[in-house]
Amino acid sequence: xxxxxxxxxxxxxxxxxxxxxxxxxxxxxxxxxxxxxxxxxxxxxxxxxxxxxxxxxxxxxxxxxxxxxxxxxxxxxxxxxxxxxxxxxxxxxxxxxxxxxxxxxxxxxxxxxxxxxxxxxxxxxxxxxxxxxxxxxxxxxxxxxxxxxxxxxxxxxxxxxxxxxxxxxxxxxxxxxxxxxxxxxxxxxxxxxxxxxxxxxxxxxxxxxxxxxxxxxxxxxxxxxxxxxxxxxxxxxxxxxxxxxxxxxxxxxxxxxxxxxxxxxxxxxxxxxxxxxxxxxxxxxxxxxxxxxxxxxxxxxxxxxxxxxxxxxxxxxxxxxxxxxxxxxxxxxxxxxxxxxxxxxxxxxxxxxxxxxxxxxxxxxxxxxxxxxxxxxxxxxxxxxxxxxxxxxxxxxxxxxxxxxxxxxxxxx
Amino acid sequence: xxxxxxxxxxxxxxxxxxxxxxxxxxxxxxxxxxxxxxxxxxxxxxxxxxxxxxxxxxxxxxxxxxxxxxxxxxxxxxxxxxxxxxxxxxxxxxxxxxxxxxxxxxxxxxxxxxxxxxxxxxxxxxxxxxxxxxxxxxxxxxxxxxxxxxxxxxxxxxxxxxxxxxxxxxxxxxxxxxxxxxxxxxxxxxxxxxxxxxxxxxxxxxxxxxxxxxxxxxxxxxxxxxxxxxxxxxxxxxxxxxxxxxxxxxxxxxxxxxxxxxxxxxxxxxxxxxxxxxxxxxxxxxxxxxxxxxxxxxxxxxxxxxxxxxxxxxxxxxxxxxxxxxxxxxxxxxxxxxxxxxxxxxxxxxxxxxxxxxxxxxxxxxxxxxxxxxxxxxxxxxxxxxxxxxxxxxxxxxxxxxxxxxxxxxxxx
Numbered sequence: 156x157x158x159x160x161x162x163x164x165x166x167x168x169x170x171x172x173x174x175x176x177x178x179x180x181x182x183x184x185x186x187x188x189x190x191x192x193x194x195x196x197x198x199x200x201x202x203x204x205x206x207x208x209x210x211x212x213x214x215x216x217x218x219x220x221x222x223x224x225x226x227x228x229x230x231x232x233x234x235x236x237x238x239x240x241x242x243x244x245x246x247x248x249x250x251x252x253x254x255x256x257x258x259x260x261x262x263x264x265x266x267x268x269x270x271x272x273x274x275x276x277x278x279x280x281x282x283x284x285x286x287x288x289x290x291x292x293x294x295x296x297x298x299x300x301x302x303x304x305x306x307x308x309x310x311x312x313x314x315x316x317x318x319x320x321x322x323x324x325x326x327x328x329x330x331x332x333x334x335x336x337x338x339x340x341x342x343x344x345x346x347x348x349x350x351x352x353x354x355x356x357x358x359x360x361x362x363x364x365x366x367x368x369x370x371x372x373x374x375x376x377x378x379x380x381x382x383x384x385x386x387x388x389x390x391x392x393x394x395x396x397x398x399x400x401x402x403x404x405x406x407x408x409x410x411x412x413x414x415x416x417x418x419x420x421x422x423x424x425x426x427x428x429x430x431x432x433x434x435x436x437x438x439x440x441x442x443x444x445x446x447x448x449x450x451x452x453x454x455x456x457x458x459x460x461x462x463x464x465x466x467x468x469x470x471x472x473x474x475x476x477x478x479x480x481x482x483x484x485x486x487x488x489x490x491x492x493x494x495x496x497x498x499x500x501x502x503x504x505x506x507x508x509x510x511x512x513x514x515x516x517x518x519x520x521x522x523x524x525x526x527x528x529x530x531x532x533x534x535x536x537x538x539x540x541x542x543x544x545x546x547x548x549x550x551x552x553x554x555x556x557x558x559x560x561x562x563x564x565x566x567x568x
Numbered sequence: 569x570x571x572x573x574x575x576x577x578x579x580x581x582x583x584x585x586x587x588x589x590x591x592x593x594x595x596x597x598x599x600x601x602x603x604x605x606x607x608x609x610x611x612x613x614x615x616x617x618x619x620x621x622x623x624x625x626x627x628x629x630x631x632x633x634x635x636x637x638x639x640x641x642x643x644x645x646x647x648x649x650x651x652x653x654x655x656x657x658x659x660x661x662x663x664x665x666x667x668x669x670x671x672x673x674x675x676x677x678x679x680x681x682x683x684x685x686x687x688x689x690x691x692x693x694x695x696x697x698x699x700x701x702x703x704x705x706x707x708x709x710x711x712x713x714x715x716x717x718x719x720x721x722x723x724x725x726x727x728x729x730x731x732x733x734x735x736x737x738x739x740x741x742x743x744x745x746x747x748x749x750x751x752x753x754x755x756x757x758x759x760x761x762x763x764x765x766x767x768x769x770x771x772x773x774x775x776x777x778x779x780x781x782x783x784x785x786x787x788x789x790x791x792x793x794x795x796x797x798x799x800x801x802x803x804x805x806x807x808x809x810x811x812x813x814x815x816x817x818x819x820x821x822x823x824x825x826x827x828x829x830x831x832x833x834x835x836x837x838x839x840x841x842x843x844x845x846x847x848x849x850x851x852x853x854x855x856x857x858x859x860x861x862x863x864x865x866x867x868x869x870x871x872x873x874x875x876x877x878x879x880x881x882x883x884x885x886x887x888x889x890x891x892x893x894x895x896x897x898x899x900x901x902x903x904x905x906x907x908x909x910x911x912x913x914x915x916x917x918x919x920x921x922x923x924x925x926x927x928x929x930x931x932x933x934x935x936x937x938x939x940x941x942x943x944x945x946x947x948x949x950x951x952x953x954x955x956x957x958x959x960x961x962x963x964x965x966x967x968x969x970x971x972x973x974x975x976x977x978x979x980x981x
Contacts, residue, residue, distance in 0.1 A: 174711050174853050184778060185710045279708070285854035287700075287708030294884065295692070295700030297598045298587050298874030365597060423860060426839045433858075440587050440871035441698035444861035445846075447836060448854060458853035461711030471707065471884055 157190050157468050160217040160248075161227045162239055164197040164210070167253045167280070168229035170457030172206060175464075182461070186468045193223055196239075214239060218246045225464055228252040233260050244268045244276065251463040253280035253456050259354035259370045262361065263481040277463035282355040283308065285455025286448035287462075288434050292362050299438030301363040303403040305567070308355040310430035310450045311339045311346035312378050312398040317428045320386050320395065326379060338430055348377035349398060349413040356400035356413060359434065363402070364409065366485040374490035376414040384525070385562055388498065388533050389417050391523050395425045399567055403437075408486040410493040416567040417498050417535075491542040496566040498523075499548065500533045504556035510534075512554040516547050535566055570603050570881050573630040573661075574640045575652055577610040577623070580666045580693070581642035583870030585619060588877075595874070599881045606636055609652075627652060631659045638877055641665040646673050657681045657689065664876040666693035666869050672767035672783045675774065676894040690876035695768040696721065698868025699861040700875075701847050705775050712851030714776040716816040718980070721768040723843035723864045724752045724759035725791050725811040730841045733799050733808065739792060751843055761790035762811060762826040769813035769826060772847065776815070777822065779898040787903035789827040797938070798975055801911065801946050802830050804936050808838045812980055816850075821899040823906040829980040830911050830948075904955040909979040911936075912961065913946045917969035923947075925967040929960050948979055 159175070161168045172192050175182065183189060195201075198212045217223055218239075226243040228250055230236040236257050243250050244265065252258065257265070258278045269276035279289045283306075292301070307313050311333055318329035330347065333339035345351050357370035378398050389396045399416040402409060418425050423445050427433040432450025437443055449455035503509035509532050513520055520534040536544055551557055572588070574581045585605050588595065596602060608614075611625045630636055631652075639656040641663055643649040649670050656663050657678065665671065670678070671691045682689035692702045696719075705714070720726050724746055731742035743760065746752035758764045770783035791811050802809045812829040815822060831838050836858050840846040845863025850856055862868035916922035922945050926933055934948040949957055964970055 170853075178711060178713055178853065181713050181778075182711060185706075285851075286857055287704045290708050291700045291704060293598075294879060295703050295875050296871070297878045298591060298595060298871045300591055300594045365594075421839075421841075423839060426834075426836060428834075438698075438871065440583075440591065440867040440874075442862045442865075442868055444699055444859075446857075446859060448857035452855075454853040455855055458709070458711045458851065461853075462708050465710045466707060 157188050157225060158193040158223045159190060159225045159227060159464060160194040160196065160220075160223045161192060161229065162196045162217070163228070163230035164195050164199070164201060165229060165231070166453045167456045167460065168195070168227065170453035171227055171229065171460050174454065174457050174461045182465065186465045188468050190464060190468060194220070214242070218242050223248060225249045225251060225467055227460060227464070228254055228257075229460070230254070231256070233257050237261055240265055240276070241268060244272050244274055247272055247274055249274045249277070249467050251277045251460055251467070253278070253460055255281040255351070255354045255358060259357045262358065263367055275467055277467070278358070279463050280456045280459035282358050283432050283434060283446065283448070284310075284450040284452060285458045286432060286434065286446050286450060287459070288359065288446050289362060291446060292359070292436065296436060296438050296441060296444065299440045301404075301436060301438055303437035304356070304359050304363050304401070304434065305424065306356065306359065306400045306434040307397055307424055307427050307432050308352040308400045308434070308450065309346055309349070309398060310432055311343060312349075312352070313427065313432070314338045314430045315347070316378060316381065316396055316398065319381070319383060323383060325383055326381060347379055349375040352398060352400045353413045356402060356411065360402040360409070360411060360485065363436070364404070364485055366483055367481050368402070368411065368485045368487070372411070372487050374412040374414070378415050380562060381415050381564070382562070384528070385500075385564060387525055388500070388523050391525060392417060392535070394419050396564065397424060397427070399424070401567070405488065405493075407492065408488040410488045412490055412493070414565055416565045418567045491545070492540055494538055494540055495544075496538045496568060497536045497544050498533065498564045498566050499536065500531060500561040500563070501551070502558040502561050503530055503532055504558065506532055508556050509554070512551060512557060516551050531561065570601050570638060571606040571636045572603060572638045572640060572877060573607040573609065573633075573636045574605060574642065575609045575630070576641070576643035577608050577612070577614060578642060578644070579866045580869045580873065581608070581640065583866040584640055584642065584873050587867065587870050587874045595878065599878045601881050603877060603881060607633070627655070631655050636661060638662045638664060638880055640873060640877070641667055641670075642873070643667070644669070646670050650674055653678055653689075654681060657685050657687055660685055660687055662687045662690070662880045664690045664873055664880070666691070666873055668694040668764070668767045668771060672770045675771065676780055688880055690880065691771070692876050693869045693872035695771050696845050696847060696859065696861070697723075697863040697865060698871045699845060699847065699859050699863060700872070701772065701859050702775060704859060705772070705849065709849060709851050709854060709857065712853045714817075714849060714851055716850035717769070717772050717776050717814070717847065718837065719769065719772065719813045719847040720810055720837055720840050720845050721765040721813045721847070721863065722759055722762075722811060723845055724756060725765070726840065726845070727751045727843045728760070729791060729794065729809055729811065732794070732796060736796060738796055739794060760792055762788040765811060765813045765826045769815060769824065773815040773822070773824060773898065776849070777817070777898055779896055780894050781815070781824065781898045781900070785824070785900050787825040787827070791828050793975060794828050794977070795975070797941070798913075798977060800938055801913070801936050804938060805830060805911075805948070807832050809977065810837060810840070812837070814980070818901065820905065821901040823901045825903055825906070827978055829978045831980045904958070905953055907951055907953055908957075909951045909981060910949045910957050911946065911977045911979050912949065913944060913974040913976070914964070915971040915974050916943060916945055917971065919945050921969050922967070925964060925970060929964050944974065
């Protein structure tokens with residue numbers, strides 16, 4: 156019998172308890188030992204719960220219980236979660252978590268602590284919710300040199316962008332809709348400003364490229380500036396706008412960013428709608444492989460947590476070495492040095508003159524037209540370093556009759 | 569040092585040798601021991617190959633070599649491959665394969681033999697080429713009761729259907745194009761008649777549902793009857809036509825089939841084009857998860873073989889128990905008893921009368937119109953058992969002015 160303690164009976168924690176109970180038949184078929192929840196740590200009152208007798212508010216009852224082999228940390232954040240994870244690992248207990256903030260902030264230290272105590276620290280649920288991605292990267296694609304990762308890693312923003320495109324709702328309307336449906340929190344900034352996706356990209360990149368990526372070094376831009384007009388231009392380019400998290404191997408180093416991007420409708424990531432997430436992995440042998448599913452939510456996320464528990468019970472070995480040393484981190488190219496094509500909208504006085512000035516300065520641009528846009532031109536630049544795009548835009552703004560940059564969005568082609 | 573022998577230096581076998589050499593740096597980072605190809609079995613002359621000194625045509629040199637720990641079987645078929653796999657397992661060597669025919673035909677016996685000899689028989693590459701799917705089913709989704717699998721499992725047929733849709737080529741033109749591009753074999757029947765997809769579905773279903781599925785019990789229909797006109801109707805239904813391999817849990821048992829199907833364009837599987845494959849898995853906790861990538865080809869398939877090798881080297885444990893007993897096979901519902909909606913095209917004398925007769929017999933049908941179709945009506949039936957659809961079609965053919973069924977295609981909604 157393997158005993159599990161769950162820390163934090165919120166959305167994911169309660170999902171873990173539910174799955175272990177509801178799916179016990181098929182889980183027992185697959186696990187080499189029976190799995191039982193022995194304790195649940197939460198300070199709130201769950202006396203009406205069917206699991207009422209499992210609750211405790213005393214962490215010591217868990218950390219000092221030698222019967223408890225596996226601790227599930229579903230508290231979230233980096234304060235109590237950090238402290239309790241360290242205590243659990245030092246007490247010789249395996250820890251499984253869905254907490255991306257903690258993994259992104261303290262992953263190297265916690266992995267080292269786990270190794271020193273001969274236990275495991277697993278976090279499949281921290282990226283992509285229920286989508287298997289960390290295990291596939293570590294195992295299934297282990298024959299590949301990974302050259303790139305491109306993901307839609309945040310369900311809230313993808314829902315908002317889908318609503319805007321489908322219903323013609325503007326950003327604020329779509330955000331309200333997301334809140335009403337429980338897809339966005341009261342303070343949605345972690346999602347819409349891209350910070351959630353950024354932490355997940357840091358975790359994925361660390362695994363894919365074998366070196367620690369500090370999330371604070373990833374250029375991050377949210378979706379609050381995306382308008383319905385931008386969506387219409389994207390449509391005219393046979394494209395969609397998505398919040399993309401990208402990390403790519405380039406000759407000069409790794410280029411890593413989270414930002415809205417224009418992506419062709421034929422691209423598999425373009426069809427990822429609503430709260431779904433997907434991660435495209437580029438390997439030098441496998442080519443492009445994509446993993447798609449529910450990136451958040453109680454049961455999908457708990458599904459990934461329970462898969463980690465079953466792997467521990469079955470002694471499925473990680474066998475990954477040499478990753479996540481904080482002192483040997485990935486060389487990230489600054490966003491100014493990284494290459495892209497850029498979609499640009501300019502407020503102008505005379506369209507013809509502005510177009511001529513743009514072509515003179517940027518060279519071979521693709522101009523995009525919408526029927527009802529007055530005093531505005533839009534175009535896609537050739538691929539070049541972002542600092543060069545910025546210099547040229549500055550020069551362009553000095554031209555006669557070009558008044559302002561209304562928006563600029565990276566193009567992922 | 570782990571020594572590997574490769575049986576059969578064809579497309580996949582040579583890819584395995586290439587990856588082990590070309591990606592040795594990142595593979596050594598991930599594997600706990602160095603991996604080296606010691607022997608390659610092939611009767612052909614490879615004296616010009618950079619690996620010339622590794623070749624042998626004497627199987628005994630491999631089976632009797634105690635240094636060789638892992639045998640890669642990339643011979644294909646079920647004669648030599650079967651014999652050599654048994655010998656390797658009985659000699660205490662792990663076997664890794666991409667051979668779907670052998671796994672589908674003799675999987676239970678070979679898995680049992682592996683267990684008895686305390687070695688492993690791994691076949692990630694047998695389904696979906698480079699797409700990780702067997703390991704995700706066994707591990708990542710282990711917390712779920714799997715309720716359904718729907719896949720595009722054959723690249724050749726998907727390429728042909730994509731060509732037909734995109735270029736308006738008819739089936740034979742598209743098949744010729746596939747042959748020219750090396751995507752179809754000289755005798756393409758295993759692909760176009762659905763047999764290849766059928767074997768892969770048998771393997772996936774066995775793993776997903778924990779009981780042996782004999783591929784001979786899976787209803788299988790190919791794509792040779794699909795016409796450009798069918799594609800136009802599908803388009804009018806905002807849908808595409810794909811060769812779908814489906815296995816679903818239903819109250820009466822499992823329903824399992826390979827057939828062309830009409831699928832809405834918004835469905836993630838509808839965007840899978842060209843030679844790409846994808847597998848959608850429905851779990852009771854995770855919901856829908858999809859795995860997408862290159863389903864065939866030298867390097868993608870070899871990528872999956874080498875991932876299995878690395879797992880063996882790292883002692884990554886399977887930990888799956890109780891699957892694949894030939895005497896305890898999955899209860900499959902006959903295709904006549906299984907439920908579907910059906911798209912039907914009828915040759916008729918009078919469209920109005922025919923439409924009335926159809927509505928009288930089938931009830932609530934969705935009629936589909938193409939502008940230039942004379943003497944023809946087309947419709948989608950309500951969902952019902954296939955035997956009832958067939959009975960009603962027979963009745964309909966007895967009506968005045970209804971001459972023949974031009975085609976019928978299952979609808980996957």
